[in-house]
Amino acid sequence: MRASVAAERAGLPAVSIIATGFLTQGVVVAKGLGMPDLAVAEYPGVPMTDAPQALAHKVSATLISQIIDGLTKTAAPAASDESVEPAARDTVFSGTLDEINEHFHTRQWTDGMAIIPPTVARIEKFLRYTDRDPDEVLGTCPPDNRLATVWSVAANGVMAGCKPEYMPILLAAVECIVDPEFRLQDAGSTPGWEPLIIVNGPIVKELDFNFGSGVMRAGRRANTSIGRFLKLFMQNLAGFRLLPGGGDKGSIGQTFNVVLAENEDACAELGWSTFGVDRGFSENENVVTVQSVVHISPPTYSAGAKAMDHMRVIHEVIGQNTMAYWSCIGLLFGKWHPLLLLGPSVAKVFAQDGWSKTQIRNYLHENVRLSAERLDAYARHCGMTGLSIKGQVEQGLLPPEYAQSDDPGRLLRCNIKPEWIGIVVAGDPGRNQSKCYVSNHVQGPPTSRRVVLPTRWKSMRAG
Amino acid sequence: MKHADRNDEHVENAVWPLGKSAYPVAAPKGKLVDLNGKTIGELWNRVFRGEEIFPIVRAELKARFPGIRIVDYSHFGPTHGAGQDKALAEMPKLFAQHGVDAVISGIGA
Numbered sequence: 001m002r003a004s005v006a007a008e009r010a011g012l013p014a015v016s017i018i019a020t021g022f023l024t025q026g027v028v029v030a031k032g033l034g035m036p037d038l039a040v041a042e043y044p045g046v047p048m049t050d051a052p053q054a055l056a057h058k059v060s061a062t063l064i065s066q067i068i069d070g071l072t073k074t075a076a077p078a079a080s081d082e083s084v085e086p087a088a089r090d091t092v093f094s095g096t097l098d099e100i101n102e103h104f105h106t107r108q109w110t111d112g113m114a115i116i117p118p119t120v121a122r123i124e125k126f127l128r129y130t131d132r133d134p135d136e137v138l139g140t141c142p143p144d145n146r147l148a149t150v151w152s153v154a155a156n157g158v159m160a161g162c163k164p165e166y167m168p169i170l171l172a173a174v175e176c177i178v179d180p181e182f183r184l185q186d187a188g189s190t191p192g193w194e195p196l197i198i199v200n201g202p203i204v205k206e207l208d209f210n211f212g213s214g215v216m217r218a219g220r221r222a223n224t225s226i227g228r229f230l231k232l233f234m235q236n237l238a239g240f241r242l243l244p245g246g247g248d249k250g251s252i253g254q255t256f257n258v259v260l261a262e263n264e265d266a267c268a269e270l271g272w273s274t275f276g277v278d279r280g281f282s283e284n285e286n287v288v289t290v291q292s293v294v295h296i297s298p299p300t301y302s303a304g305a306k307a308m309d310h311m312r313v314i315h316e317v318i319g320q321n322t323m324a325y326w327s328c329i330g331l332l333f334g335k336w337h338p339l340l341l342l343g344p345s346v347a348k349v350f351a352q353d354g355w356s357k358t359q360i361r362n363y364l365h366e367n368v369r370l371s372a373e374r375l376d377a378y379a380r381h382c383g384m385t386g387l388s389i390k391g392q393v394e395q396g397l398l399p400p401e402y403a404q405s406d407d408p409g410r411l412l413r414c415n416i417k418p419e420w421i422g423i424v425v426a427g428d429p430g431r432n433q434s435k436c437y438v439s440n441h442v443q444g445p446p447t448s449r450r451v452v453l454p455t456r457w458k459s460m461r462a463g
Numbered sequence: 464m465k466h467a468d469r470n471d472e473h474v475e476n477a478v479w480p481l482g483k484s485a486y487p488v489a490a491p492k493g494k495l496v497d498l499n500g501k502t503i504g505e506l507w508n509r510v511f512r513g514e515e516i517f518p519i520v521r522a523e524l525k526a527r528f529p530g531i532r533i534v535d536y537s538h539f540g541p542t543h544g545a546g547q548d549k550a551l552a553e554m555p556k557l558f559a560q561h562g563v564d565a566v567i568s569g570i571g572a
Contacts, residue, residue: 001568001571002542002547002551003506003508003542003550003551003554003566003568004506004566004568006551006554006555007504007506007554007558007566007568008489008491008492010554010555010558011492012492012504012558012563012564012565012566013491013492013493013494013495013565013566014491014492014565014566014567014568015565015566015567015568016568016569016571017516017520017567017568017569017570017571018569018570018571019511019570019571022571025571026571032484032486033486034484034486034487034488034489035488035489035490035491036488037490037491038491039491041567043516043569043570047511047512047516047570048511048512052515055512055515055516056515056519059516059519059520059523060519060523063516063520064519064520064523064524064527067520067524067567068498068524068527071494071495071498071503071565071567072494072495072496072497072498073494074491074493074494077490085479085481085483085484086478086479087479088478088479088482089478090478090479091476091477091478092477092478092479093476093477094474094475094476094477095474095475095477096470096472096473096474096475097472097473097475098472100475100477103477104477104480109480109481117475117477118477118478118480119475119476119477119478120476120478123478140485141482144484145484145485145486146481146482146483146484146485147482147483147484147485148482149482152480152481152482155478155479155480156480159480180548232480236480236481236482237481237482332544333544333545334545335545383510383511383512384509384510385509385510385511385512385513385514385515386507386508386509386510386513386514386541387509387510387541387544395546397545397546441544442544442545
């Protein structure tokens with residue numbers, strides 16, 4: 001639909017071929033771009049599971065006439081909602097806690113769990129924790145394309161159960177996702193990825209984030225409510241609601257991630273840079289990074305007093321068994337960013353054995369590999385029928401080494417660049433466990449923002 | 464915050480958690496009267512079997528409208544993924560260059 005809108009904006013009539021299961025998402029995209037009446041030709045069913053003859057029959061028997069009509073006939077305008085949308089401070093509903101929750105649930109303004117009603121008084125408590133104008137626009141939230149404002153951040157923060165002092169974190173997280181490079185519009189794609197917020201800096205302790213045992217479990221208020229907030233914000237401002245009527249096409253999906261806070265004491269003890277420093281910020285700077293997570297490795301246990309004792313297991317379980325499969329899509333789009341979460345005790349063995357983060361990245365870059373034949377097969381099964389490793393090399397999206405041979409058995413690096421592998425130290429310091437969080441190619445690359453505290457932060461926190 | 468009681472429960476006034484739309488609503492462009500003699504541009508996101516679907520569409524259109532001209536998707540960039548932004552930005556220039564009168568875009572699946 002986005003390409004059709006681009007054509008329409010160039011002054012040309014356009015029709016979009018859309019398979020049945022994506023019609024609702026198409027409506028959301030078209031409406032969000034201000035063209036709800038774009039012409040659509042429906043491919044009935046699922047093209048990726050049709051036999052060639054069935055596909056040809058569907059195109060000739062049903063699709064072609066819709067394409068012709070879409071280019072030559074003006075369809076009746078879709079039923080439009082003539083009601084004027086509320087202003088930020090307008091009351092949309094008055095009621096008890098239960099009644100407000102019911103009203104909000106019915107309109108898909110919640111994530112299915114109870115919310116704290118966003119009242120002006122509660123929102124204003126959040127606004128005290130920023131010097132910014134409540135009406136300041138932080139960016140646009142595609143596909144619904146609603147404007148993210150400081151006010152809307154506070155309203156959804158209230159609903160998610162955040163504390164007012166989390167506001168600087170919430171603002172930084174939203175600034176990350178509205179960055180066009182983040183490609184928020186793709187967060188409803190079928191792999192069903194979720195954003196993951198990573199927090200660094202003194203704010204981790206100041207706001208009581210959990211960075212130890214159970215770091216990725218719900219429970220600690222800062223980790224949990226802020227993680228919930230971002231999902232809720234994306235639902236309400238970008239339109240990623242479940243069907244019917246929503247723009248979320250995650251085929252199976254997953255639940256939201258709680259915030260990952262780094263154990264910066266462990267990093268200091270090891271002499272390793274923090275993830276925030278790796279992202280280009282200074283030590284002791286408060287930083288929020290958001291990236292997509294499409295799937296997660298098993299809890300990976302590695303034992304031994306030498307780095308290679310651990311790397312052998314990490315290479316096999318996290319590298320070959322977790323990174324490799326989905327790297328087919330990352331390679332075809334020329335970008336992906338796995339995040340390695342090392343338990344402090346595992347990181348300590350690496351550090352004591354003289355390994356830096358760079359060496360860990362380089363090892364995985366060099367040794368995690370998959371045959372070209374399997375990469376092509378996985379990609380084709382996913383639907384990437386018009387992309388190839390060779391073609392991406394020709395376009396400059398992949399280094400020349402990927403096309404040095406036509407041998408389908410050649411082993412290709414799954415990680416395009418070692419520096420695209422993120423490393424965070426967190427989790428149970430009393431156990432030897434690590435995990436990997438795999439991103440969704442060009443969708444949701446790691447995007448960071450400095451956390452801006454209000455001028456009165458210290459006095460407010462002291463008070 | 465104005466509170467009233469309803470069966471011993473507070474009544475609260477909730478505001479809207481969404482936000483203003485960034486784009487005003489616009490109607491699609493006027494349609495073509497006849498596809499004969501017109502130039503149709505194909506836009507493909509390089510996924511979901513467009514390499515099979517577009518050739519069939521092409522053949523069907525040419526059979527029904529002998530004067531039609533089709534500029535196939537290879538003349539335009541991929542409309543999804545890493546090349547999407549570049550492709551969309553270059554489109555008006557390419558449409559003009561190829562004399563495109565209307566567009567078929569796919570495959571949304």
